[in-house]
Structure formats: structure tokens, C-alpha cells
Amino acid sequence: MIERLCIIGVGLIGGSLARALRAAGFCHEIVGAGRSAEHLQKAVELGVIDRYETDPALAVAGADMVFVAVPLGAMQSVFSAIKGRLAAGAVLTDAGSAKGSVLETVHQVFGEVPGFFVPGHPIAGTEQSGVEASFAGLYKNRRVILTPVESTDAQAAGRVRAMWEAAGAEVVEMDPVHHDAVLAATSHLPHLLAFTLVDSLVRLADQQELFEYAAGGFRDFTRIASSDPVMWRDICLANHDAIELLIEHFISDLESVNQAVQARDGDRLLEIFTNAKRARDGFIEK
Amino acid sequence: MIERLCIIGVGLIGGSLARALRAAGFCHEIVGAGRSAEHLQKAVELGVIDRYETDPALAVAGADMVFVAVPLGAMQSVFSAIKGRLAAGAVLTDAGSAKGSVLETVHQVFGEVPGFFVPGHPIAGTEQSGVEASFAGLYKNRRVILTPVESTDAQAAGRVRAMWEAAGAEVVEMDPVHHDAVLAATSHLPHLLAFTLVDSLVRLADQQELFEYAAGGFRDFTRIASSDPVMWRDICLANHDAIELLIEHFISDLESVNQAVQARDGDRLLEIFTNAKRARDGFIEK
Numbered sequence: 001m002i003e004r005l006c007i008i009g010v011g012l013i014g015g016s017l018a019r020a021l022r023a024a025g026f027c028h029e030i031v032g033a034g035r036s037a038e039h040l041q042k043a044v045e046l047g048v049i050d051r052y053e054t055d056p057a058l059a060v061a062g063a064d065m066v067f068v069a070v071p072l073g074a075m076q077s078v079f080s081a082i083k084g085r086l087a088a089g090a091v092l093t094d095a096g097s098a099k100g101s102v103l104e105t106v107h108q109v110f111g112e113v114p115g116f117f118v119p120g121h122p123i124a125g126t127e128q129s130g131v132e133a134s135f136a137g138l139y140k141n142r143r144v145i146l147t148p149v150e151s152t153d154a155q156a157a158g159r160v161r162a163m164w165e166a167a168g169a170e171v172v173e174m175d176p177v178h179h180d181a182v183l184a185a186t187s188h189l190p191h192l193l194a195f196t197l198v199d200s201l202v203r204l205a206d207q208q209e210l211f212e213y214a215a216g217g218f219r220d221f222t223r224i225a226s227s228d229p230v231m232w233r234d235i236c237l238a239n240h241d242a243i244e245l246l247i248e249h250f251i252s253d254l255e256s257v258n259q260a261v262q263a264r265d266g267d268r269l270l271e272i273f274t275n276a277k278r279a280r281d282g283f284i285e286k
Numbered sequence: 287m288i289e290r291l292c293i294i295g296v297g298l299i300g301g302s303l304a305r306a307l308r309a310a311g312f313c314h315e316i317v318g319a320g321r322s323a324e325h326l327q328k329a330v331e332l333g334v335i336d337r338y339e340t341d342p343a344l345a346v347a348g349a350d351m352v353f354v355a356v357p358l359g360a361m362q363s364v365f366s367a368i369k370g371r372l373a374a375g376a377v378l379t380d381a382g383s384a385k386g387s388v389l390e391t392v393h394q395v396f397g398e399v400p401g402f403f404v405p406g407h408p409i410a411g412t413e414q415s416g417v418e419a420s421f422a423g424l425y426k427n428r429r430v431i432l433t434p435v436e437s438t439d440a441q442a443a444g445r446v447r448a449m450w451e452a453a454g455a456e457v458v459e460m461d462p463v464h465h466d467a468v469l470a471a472t473s474h475l476p477h478l479l480a481f482t483l484v485d486s487l488v489r490l491a492d493q494q495e496l497f498e499y500a501a502g503g504f505r506d507f508t509r510i511a512s513s514d515p516v517m518w519r520d521i522c523l524a525n526h527d528a529i530e531l532l533i534e535h536f537i538s539d540l541e542s543v544n545q546a547v548q549a550r551d552g553d554r555l556l557e558i559f560t561n562a563k564r565a566r567d568g569f570i571e572k
Binding site: 073123124125126127142143145181182183185186187189190191192193194195196197198199200201202204207209210211212213214215216217218219220221222223224225226227228229230232233234236237240243244246247248249250251253254255257258260261262264266269270272273274275276277279280281282283284 | 359409410411412413428429431468469471472473475476477478479480481482483484485486487488490491493495496497498499500501502503504505506507508509510511512513514515516518519520522523526529530532533534535536537539540541543544546547548550552555556558559560561562563565566567568569570
């Protein structure tokens with residue numbers, strides 16, 4: 001149980017956790033924090049949070065659990081603001097999509113990675129953003145990856161795990177570097193490809209006409225290009241090492257596909273497509 | 287109205303047209319043709335076609351409308367088989383995803399593009415294939431592009447248009463070269479990217495683990511990588527000119543994105559992502 005949960009960043013991710021924990025009866029009070037009072041007021045009206053503060057330092061007062069769900073680029077200023085203001089025994093966790101950079105930021109701000117900080121990342125989301133898009137079922141049967149380091153307090157990690165499980169998620173632990181490599185492949189690269197494709201096509205051609213003849217495949221393929229640009233800029237900057245490696249790998253593979261197209265090498269194309277279909281169908285069955 | 291519709295290739299595309307026209311009461315009899323008697327028997331059992339022939343030359347006998355919905359690579363043998371076997375006054379149309387290659391094939395087989403041939407392409411489909419995946423609503427409110435050429439008989443084109451409208455589609459006409467460029471951008475390139483990404487990731491890493499941590503974004507982004515490999519090999523070979531151009535354009539744009547990641551150029555990344563999101567959101571609103 002959480003007595004007072006403080007959520008810094010009440011958007012899709014933060015708002016959905018609030019809704020899920022409230023539905024589960026897992027916390028008594030939820031305090032929101034963020035930059036926009038108007039936005040936070042909306043969250044109160046939607047019943048997502050009980051009250052709010054626009055100053056994170058005030059919001060964390062007396063909270064036994066603090067959840068930071070802001071874009072990666074805003075983490076440093078949030079951590080700086082709440083440093084020294086957390087209640088005794090409070091646990092701090094986050095939802096950042098790249099764990100190496102969050103750990104680095106925490107270390108910079110606190111001078112160490114404090115035992116009460118439990119790095120986390122819920123593998124859930126939609127292309128929507130904002131508290132209006134939040135819903136209690138977002139984490140149901142989804143994975144949450146925790147990436148504790150040596151200094152992480154085991155009891156703190158246990159409390160974060162219990163919180164996510166109460167929200168319906170399955171919690172796993174992973175090394176932060178490995179997390180960043182896996183997410184670069186399954187999430188960051190696909191988002192970059194979708195953004196780049198849509199931008200590329202818009203600049204190439206008559207956008208109006210292009211989209212007029214786009215079918216369902218294009219709609220699904222580009223869904224993630226409707227994601228929040230600021231969040232994704234921050235992820236690219238934060239996880240640039242792993243992402244660069246993957247983009248280069250992908251470009252090299254795409255060049256090889258293009259060579260097969262140019263050489264009219266149907267066997268090679270069929271091999272690639274069949275391999276991809278087999279893997280993707282297998283993934284979907286599970 | 288169609289008296290006897292012959293569908294060569296009773297899969298998702300051919301089967302769905304049959305179901306739609308039957309539901310609309312637009313044709314009296316539907317004869318299927320294909321290579322597999324077992325598959326065609328299944329189509330009869332599903333009520334999609336009334337009867338079948340495995341020899342296209344026999345299937346087209348007495349049909350006033352013939353619809354060819356086989357992969358592009360199988361078009362030549364189908365056209366060769368039915369040449370000289372069509373009933374007087376019969377109209378021939380197809381569903382090929384690349385019109386330049388179909389027109390070339392027709393010209394090769396018939397020595398000209400006959401007036402009775404109306405090149406067509408329904409902009410509809412799912413990642414499923416086979417007659418089991420067909421459904422009457424597939425073409426409802428979807429576009430069908432006809433790409434008639436100078437020799438195309440206007441009355442024949444009118445009959446094909448009426449057929450697709452009866453199936454619920456909106457019919458437009460387009461120059462075949464322009465069609466191939468538009469479809470390369472909105473369909474062929476995205477499919478290639480999805481196939482290449484999944485193949486690339488599978489060869490890169492522990493596929494089991496990767497897919498375990500993939501979320502909804504990845505599932506949607508890679509949906510089209512579950513498409514039929516043979517159909518897509520044929521499309522890549524048939525529309526290779528337009529596709530090569532686009533892959534090169536895309537690689538160059540992706541390299542520029544990678545440079546922005548390497549240079550930690552957040553402004554440039556934000557610009558690209560914002561531009562893409564704006565275009566994609568605009569497309570979805572319509």
C-alpha cells in the first residue's frame with residue numbers, strides 16, 4: 001500500500017498509473033506535479049489526482065512513493081528540485097525509456113545513485129499523450145522493467161515492484177545497459193524509422209495525394225509517428241549510443257535489400273521476407 | 287450486373303470481391319480458378335464461389351467479367367492461358383499492385399494492350415492472405431485505382447468501375463506511372479522497411495528476448511511484415527525502378543537523422559519528428 005503517491009508529470013504514463021492504483025485501491029492519496037496548473041487542474045477534474053503543486057519540491061512533501069514520468073530532458077531539473085525534499089523512507093522511481101541516461105542524471109544530481117532510487121520503465125504506451133489519454137488498463141499484462149544497480153535498496157525495489165503489480169503489470173529486472181540495447185531495437189529504432197519515413201515522404205511528394213492513397217498498412221506502420229516529438233527527441237539524445245549502432249546496422253541491411261531489388265534477386269528478397277514473416281508471426285502468436 | 291464473374295486467384299483480394307458482389311446481388315454466378323483444387327474447394331464450401339476450374343482457360347469460358355488477382359509473378363502465365371479463350375464482349379481486369387509491369391506483361395502476351403483490358407488496383411488488404419481471410423466489407427469506402435491507357439475501351443472501364451462501386455469502393459483513375467510512384471511511397475517502401483527491420487533484428491539479437499519486450503508500437507509497426515512474402519517479392523521485382531529511387535531517398539534521409547543523433551542535434555530531431563507528427567495526425571483526421 002502507498003499512503004501518499006506523488007506523480008511528477010501527469011500525462012499518459014503518470015495518469016494511467018494513478019488511475020490503475022486508484023482502481024486497485026492501492027494508495028490513499030495522489031498528489032500531482034507538473035509545470036502547467038491548467039493541465040493539473042484538468043487531472044483533478046478527471047479524478048486522476050487528488051490535488052497538485054506546480055513546484056515538485058512541495059509536491060513530494062510527505063509522499064512515501066514518488067514517480068517521475070517526465071520526458072528524459074526534464075529529469076535533471078526535476079531531480080534537482082526534489083533533492084533533499086523527499087520524506088524519510090520515501091522511494092523514488094521513474095518511467096524513463098533510456099535507463100543509462102537517467103542513472104547518469106541521478107548520479108550527477110545526488111552525487112551517487114541513492115538506495116531509495118529504483119530506475120524503472122513500463123513497456124506500455126500509445127501514440128497518444130496527455131492525461132486525457134490515460135486509462136487504468138494501460139499496464140495490465142504489460143511488462144515493467146526495473147534496472148536496479150548495486151547501490152539500490154532491495155526493499156525500495158520491492159515496493160516499486162509491488163506498486164506495478166498492483167497496476168496489473170508483470171515486473172522483470174534487467175541490467176540498464178542491456179535494457180537500453182533491447183529498447184533501442186524494439187522501440188527507439190522503429191519510432192525513428194516511422195518519423196523519418198513520414199517526414200521523408202512529405203518532403204518528397206504531394207502529401208495530400210500520398211495520404212489519400214494510403215491504406216491500412218500505412219496507417220498502422222506510421223501510427224508511432226504520431227508520438228510526442230519532445231519525448232522522442234529526448235530518447236534519441238539519451239540513448240544515442242545504442243541507437244546510432246542500430247541505425248547503422250539497419251542502413252547496411254536496407255542497402256543490401258536495395259541491391260537485391262536492383263539485381264532483381266527474387267530469391268534473396270523472398271528469403272528476407274519469409275524470415276521476417278516467420279519471426280513476426282511467431283511473436284504475435286505469443 | 288455481371289452474369290458470370292470469373293475470379294482467377296481466389297485469395298484475400300479475389301475472395302473478398304466475390305463476397306462483396308454476392309452480398310450486393312451484383313452477379314449471378316462466380317467461377318473460381320487457381321492452381322490448388324483443395325483451396326478452391328474450400329472457397330466453394332465457404333460460399334465464396336459457385337464452382338471452380340484449375341485451368342484458367344476453362345474457367346473464363348462464358349464469363350462476361352474476368353478478374354485476375356494472382357501475385358504479379360503469376361500474371362504472365364495466367365494471361366497466356368486465357369488468351370483467345372475469353373468470351374466475346376468479356377472484360378478483363380486485374381488487382382496487380384504495380385501497373386507498369388502488368389501493362390508490359392499484357393502487351394507481351396497479347397501483342398498490344400487490348401481494349402477489353404482495364405488495369406486496376408484496389409487499395410485495400412490486410413496482412414492476412416488466403417480465401418479464409420476474405421470478407422465482404424474489405425472494399426467498403428476504400429479506393430480502387432484504375433489506370434486505363436489510350437487503347438482501353440471506355441465501356442469496358444465503365445463496367446469495371448460499376449463492379450467496384452457495387453463492392454462499396456470509390457473508383458478513381460490515374461496514370462499508370464504515377465500510380466506506381468505513389469504506391470511505391472505509401473505501400474511498397476513501408477512494407478520493405480517492416481520486412482527489413484524484423485529480419486535485421488532477428489539476425490542481430492536474441493529474437494525471443496527482443497519480442498518479449500516489444501510493445502504495441504512494435505506490433506503495429508511490423509504488422510505488414512506478416513504479409514505474403516511471394517506477393518511482396520513480386521511487387522519489388524515489378525516496381526523496382528520506383529522502389530529503388532525511394533529506398534535511396536530514404537537511406538539518405540535516415541543517414542541525415544543519424545547524423546543529428548550523433549551530433550546530439552535536438553533541434554533538428556525535434557523538427558523532423560514534429561513535421562512527421564503533424565503530417566501523420568492530419569492524415570488520420572481525414
